[in-house]
Amino acid sequence: MLTLGQDDILLDRKAADWRAALDQASEALVEAGLVAPGYRDGLHAREAQSSTFLGNAIAIPHGTPESRTHVQRTGVRVLQFPAGIDWHDGNRVYVLVTIAAQNDEHLDILRQLTHVLDREGVAERLAAAGSRAEVAGLLSKAVVEARLDDETLCLNFPARDRLELALAAAARLRQAGCVGNDFVADIASQSPLSLGQGLWFATSANDVKAPALSLATPEAAIGQGDSAVSGVFCLAAQGNAHRSLLERLTALLERGEGKDLHQLSAESVLARLSGESASAQTARARVLNAHGLHARPAKQLIQVARRQSVSVRVRLADGSGEAVSAASLTKVIGLGARRGQQLVFSAEGEGASQALDAMCEAMQGGLGEVVQPFEEGREHVASTPPEGAKPPEPLPADTPYQAVAASPGMAIAPLFVMRTPRFDYPERASDAAEQKRRLEASIKEGAEQLEALVHSAQGGEVAEILSMHEEMLDDPELHQAAHEGIQEGYSAEAAWWTAIETAARAQEMLADRLLAERAADLRDVGRRVLGILCDISLPTPPDHPYILVMDDVGPSDVARLDTSRVRGLLTARGGATAHSAILARALGIPAVVGAGERVLTLEDGVEMILDGERGRITPAPSTERRQRAELSLKEHQRLEREAWAARFEEGRTRDGHRVEVAANLGNTAHTADAVERGAEGVGLLRTEFIFMAHSQAPDLETQIGEYKEAMDALNGLPLVARTLDVGGDKPLPYWPVPQEDNPFLGLRGIRLALTQPEVLETQLRALLLAAAGGDNRPGRPLRIMLPMVKDIAEFRAAKAIFDRLLEEIPAEQRATDVQLGVMIEVPSCALLAPTLAAEVDFFSVGTNDLTQYTLAIDRGHPALSAQSDGLHPAVLRLIQMTVDAAHAHGKWVGVCGELASDAQAVPVLVGLGVDELSVSARQVPMVKARLRDFDLADAKAQAELALAQATSDDVRNALEVR
Structure with a gap:
């Protein structure tokens, strides 16, 4: 979150007009090292879209999303113009709060400033302020409000008198972390005061951690007449934070609505205490805007409110904030509503219903912005399509259909379509x-x-x-x-x-x-x-082999599968990185995912060919197509048997060209299994599993123990360990990073590690120490690779730590057979491979990320992921550049992405000169067998053929024909 300090404030500025003021603001950001000069155009472009005037003589200029590329670091500069500036929307401005934000931190600044906008005289005081401290004080003095929400309510409590209720209310405040034990003791010593209408009140300022108001209501009515008890309010007082809540409570009592509080649900209680009367009509609408109700959509909303014949109020559904005027820009912005949150609109009198409809319609329309629907839980979505919606077209028979390959293998079997059950149940219950x-x-x-x-x-x-x-x-x-x-x-x-x-x-x-x-x-x-x-049980699967079809498969669905009968999995939704796909691969079940709603139109018993290697399905195949698939499947099963028998042979082509076949591992515990399957080493150890398994960064000894487990199981075979690859899309709870618009292009991999080099140093030290020899045992071969490297500068920064450790640690206490390399995941790294190859010891190509960055397709995208194919000629050219650069300097190149186990890709990669293929442990025998199918000359011819194509489909078609 952006914060405001005195050093961020520039006093006594002068400008001929608002454009000149914006230019000064831009210069201030540039001088502070926050932005590049190009950010100036973003400030002007933003004003062209909509005024950034906030109110009370304050404007908050900030760039457009497109101009964020010029932001070097997040920050803010405040410029005071004592003489004032006529802003382009007709308002008078004395202060510019100019923001350089890499994400959407300006929304936090905006919300922080809303408290200033309703205070009288602030504009004049900002103009006359003679010190930075005075300006900072005027802008930063936030209003603290007392808390009242679901967690501070204690409804239907089994109490016998008002003192028990007071204690229950105080205990609820303690459970919510608002007060300590002394507060509860203070309330216990009091006799609650009567507010009338069966409501009572107790308060204390003793041991208050955060101001809050609680309400406890009895399970059954207590007392009669003046001694009747329908609820006890308990206030944790702190300054004036509770004033607004007490004013609303007073208004509720004046309306005579206090006597009914004990009969209401928590939602209704919060509504009454927000200022909504019992006679008000209400309607809910969800915020669909990506960045919540910031200035632009808020302006659209208040304009709709002002056009109504009745006054409309609005509040957040979650919480008890005051219902504010929907016609006030500062009040609406002050709600701080984010995407996904629900707003409650209320209105009374003739025309209320129409006004609420207009507000909800405006919200649904996006308030001037393009919005995406907010996904509701499937359980509350109708099982039938909306009226007028066309059902999906059935898949044509005997026609291959492309989806997302999730788990390799082929299946030929009838379908069993398990449709998601509809859970029907009553919303309310009295017992x-x-x-x-x-x-x-x-x-x-x-x-x-x-x-x-x-x-x-x-x-x-x-x-x-x-x-x-x-x-x-x-x-x-x-x-x-x-x-x-x-x-x-x-x-x-x-x-x-x-x-x-x-x-x-x-x-x-x-x-x-x-x-x-x-x-x-x-x-x-x-x-x-x-x-x-x-009491809903899922349909019973058939007692014969089948391919399971579902909307989406949950992990527990996969775990329940009878692998003796389930030949394959097919889902309408999901991606290759979902847990269901991971589990299918672990169980060795062929799977194709993300095929779309059309697969749910298929009937039980329809036969299908499912190719989990290529992500293709063919429903109701012809006899000829089915016979070809059966021959292919039988041949594949024969190859699997032969591959398993020869799994310990070296990886070589038919003419003896050596290509190492190693295993990708996500946990050191699986190393022995990989060796048993014929792996010639570990080509990728994802070390983040160690960090994700702990509530804080694992210490040196913990890491040494984990790495030693893998090295002991390898018994002298090489280990390639990737340094910590987290951040952005894979966060660690103890290493938070700012929310990013696109975490795949943000702080992750080596970029994140270099922000805390001590963590990287500890990991490198642990790897070096774990690979040491001793007790007449030679040192273990260790290869360390750095993820997400974009150029030589990042490699050198990490290598400086690595080299220092080699000097600090005596040779007899550390690995001596050690190399430091980089993963080729970022296209710039492949393009700059000649400069890197002179200094690195090896390259390992991570084709999953390299493909998605090269093609600009998220490999988990439901509609596009099928196009994220590593056999695209653009990706292959980057691999070729990498290999050529590495071999020119005598360095080796491995491939550790999914492409390394793709049967069509293996000869292409070998033909490009790749020296090592690292695949999942289950696939090691088959990849070795695939190598024995061709010789080096044939591989080079296939590589040349692939590079000559225009698309990945062309590549696969050309290779298939060949």
């Missing part, structure tokens, strides 16, 4: 105790199911991910949220799914695709319990 009992029993049963699946799971990845599901199911926050929903009158089903959806959406909003896929894991856990509550 809270019974609903809690049902929920707890269902959670327990779900945990037992998961535990059984973990014990029977095949493959380490399966057990690991299902264990994570067990932890999710045991999350006390989920349980608490569901219990609170039940207390508010919701059924166990509705309360549980609301808790799941809230948590999943919060995770999805963190920024990136990988986290969104983990939100799918959370919903998978939620559906398990929901299915138990609704």
